[in-house]
Amino acid sequence: MSQRIKRSALLLIVVMAIVVFVKMIPGAAWWSCVIPIVALGVWVGLKKWTVAGLGIGFLAGFLLWPGAILFFHWRYQGGLLPRLGLAGMVIFLLAAGLTGGLLCGLALYTGKTIATGKSNEPALPD
């Protein structure tokens, strides 16, 4: 159980790191981070890690997208987010979270399924 949590946490961090790294590549397509995440999923599957690929990937994207938006807004001190108003800002951040979450979650799950052909996590089914 402890190892599963550790691996999940590690996977969460690695997925986020991959996204940040790929996004630093100039000219890369907005979705290009899914390719290494799929590859990561394959590796996870081959290693037979019992982690929830969809859930971990989704959580990574769901946290990273809005988190990065808030980080850049704080760093730039820009005026775009406030123009949306509080409700607009919440909707924008939620939409970003869902987009990032689905993208990373599906990518990790796809990779894992390619390698194993099924979910290895009965407790947290994908």
Next chain:
Amino acid sequence: MRSRLSLRFLFPLGALILLIVALSGNIYSVPPPGMLIDPFVGAIQNERPAGAMAREMTLGGLRDPVRVVFDEREVPHIFAGNEADLFFAQGYVMASLRLWQMDFISYASAGRLAEIFGSERLGYDRNQRRIGILEAARQSLALMMQDQETRVALTSMTKGINAYIDQLGYRDLPLEYKLLNYRPEAWTELKSVLILKYMANTLSGYDEDFNVTNLMLVLGEARFNQYFRDYYPAMSPIVANGAAPVNPSLAWCTKPAYLDYDFLSSGSVISKSDYNPRLGSNSWAVSGKKTRSGHPILCSDPHLNLSLPAIWLEMQLCAPGINVYGVSIPGTPAVIIGFNRDIAWGVTNGADDVKDWYKLKISSDYGKYELDGQWKNIDRRVEEIRRRGEKPFYDTVYNTVQGPIVSTKSFPGEHPEYLDHAMHWMMARPSNEFLTFILLNKAHNYDDYERALRHYSCPIQNFTFACRDNTIAIDHQGSMPVKWPGQGRFVLDGTTSAHLYQRDIPQDSLPHLRDPACHYVFSANQRPTGSAYGYYYNGNYRENRANRIRELLAADTGIDVAGMEAMQLDNTSYFAEIALPVLLKVVNGEGYTPQEQADLQSLAAWKGSFGRDDTTAGLFYLWWNKVREYTWDEFGQYKFDSKTPGDEVLLDLIQHDTANAYFDKLGTPAKETARDIVRVAFVAAAAEFDKFRKSRDIKWGDHNIVHIDHLLKVGQLGINGLPSGGYSETINAISSRWGPSWRMVVELGDRPVAYGIYPGGQSGNPGSGHYSDFVADWNQGRYYPLHYFLSPAEARAGNSGLWTLHP
């Protein structure tokens, strides 16, 4: 077993691909959300600051290094070693601050909005093509490229803009490209000219030929001249009458012989014009003989449609032979309104009629038209209008010797009265206004100024000038055709060449004034001359602001910069000052409620101010509007959308013709007089005002609310709901979407001392802190000091933002 496994991975893979595809394209009107909300390249990256940090760049196309210093308001001060590099850097910096705005306006001007928005803007594009802006821009560009100075400016600026565009990845694109899901195309010299023509179009929208033609026919010559006269005593023309005799054609408008109902058989239905002629610009110059410091002062506040990104971009341009500060139009070279060490200049709209309509006799297939009894071929040009996501649309544009036929049976447009009429527009004639501004930027004295002005053609503008040597001047400059009396005021007959324009008024006969004895010159869209001017001309001029400016300048003997700023912010209506005593005299008497009596007392104490916190201006506004409405109700009965006589005519009738038939209100058995109308209007206005009083919004600013829309009308990108002082007839002429687009006051001493502000911010990026940071101060009537530097080292002191552009 293997087959089952394959199916399992295909499902999430398919879902992933579907997700990517769905988020990569537009969802109805929503731009591709995957990219837009991506934190690393999407909209949030548009919050990155652009100018105010040190950067070193290598740009192909430069000859020598260029330094750009951004001051605390993100105003770029560009220092180059030669003019080509200067305009290259101007283009580069403009693009970095306002790329989308200038690109978008070039599309709008050329009639290419369907390329961005699809068929929903096809009608707009067809109209733009037909009025000939794109064609006029092409022809003007050909002329401009023959001039060495203009060619260098345009080609260098184009290279600079393209150097910026070439660097852009998706992350760096201005927000609007991301929202509309397209990319900037390569800049061309033509796009700069298109922006110039767009401004010309904005400034020469005056067009009431059909309206006035109908009025002349309905009223007859005598009544037309009584109610729509051009001259009356309370006027302050730019050039007042001297000893010359009155020109009869200006003093009295004779009905042209061809004008009758047979001539106008079609076209009695006239659509409402969206042109608002009540608002305009001010500019004046005062000689040092009348200022406290002994130095001349020039003030300019052009009034335009308020929008974000702002119309103007503030900058300093410095190279050998040129060191100028002022505002530019993004996408065009040089400074348009500004000053250098020796001179300053301002601009207001000349308000002349430069657009005329000819009624044609044409064949049903648009093949031929009749001129002087002969059938001539109509020229055709096919315009390809590209549409987003659809095949191009091909529109045939028909041209006659008078001009294009804008409205045809296949495309009547929004103005059915234009059907089968040719439009003559001075803008269609090739001209090189850029050269005027380039030369003004480098001018040192009056002779330089006059030389620069000679290249200015359309639309006619009033140029105000001040020089450090205390010369002041004003010129009503542009191509003014020589007209026979009434020519161009009414719809013209397209079947005779006698109605064509043959030549222009010579340059030295255009209205101009230098160093008058009063020691000041001024313009506020008023008549350029008194009735003694030797040539007939017509336009839609406004007099009240000019009268107020003259009143203030004449009274002030110790003029200084602070006083001039206060004058630009003056909210007092000259007309209200003269009308109120007349109205109060009429309503004097019994029969009013206590509240109405209190209202009359507050009006008696009112000084005509439309200040934001004024609590009486609204009552006067309602009152006078109701007097107008009740008096001129007959004009609302006409089949055409008629204008009504001017306020000065109505005030004169109230004073001197109280039993005039127009005072008899329609739908009442009684025969009302001026007294009845003014009293009834007051009671109605007081009742309406009382409702506002109960809802606690009787301050003028509660009703004079300014909205500054983004060009795309996206609510979140604009600024709405700014209570404001000012009124269309005051110097500070502000209404909901129109107002002073650039306030500038310059004193030309040993070194220029200047102040200015515009409603916007230097950046066109809604995510930038400099997008709209001037608006609050502009609304409060504050000014910023304009830093005019003599060297890069001086500019760098205290300013951290430095770009070094290396060749």
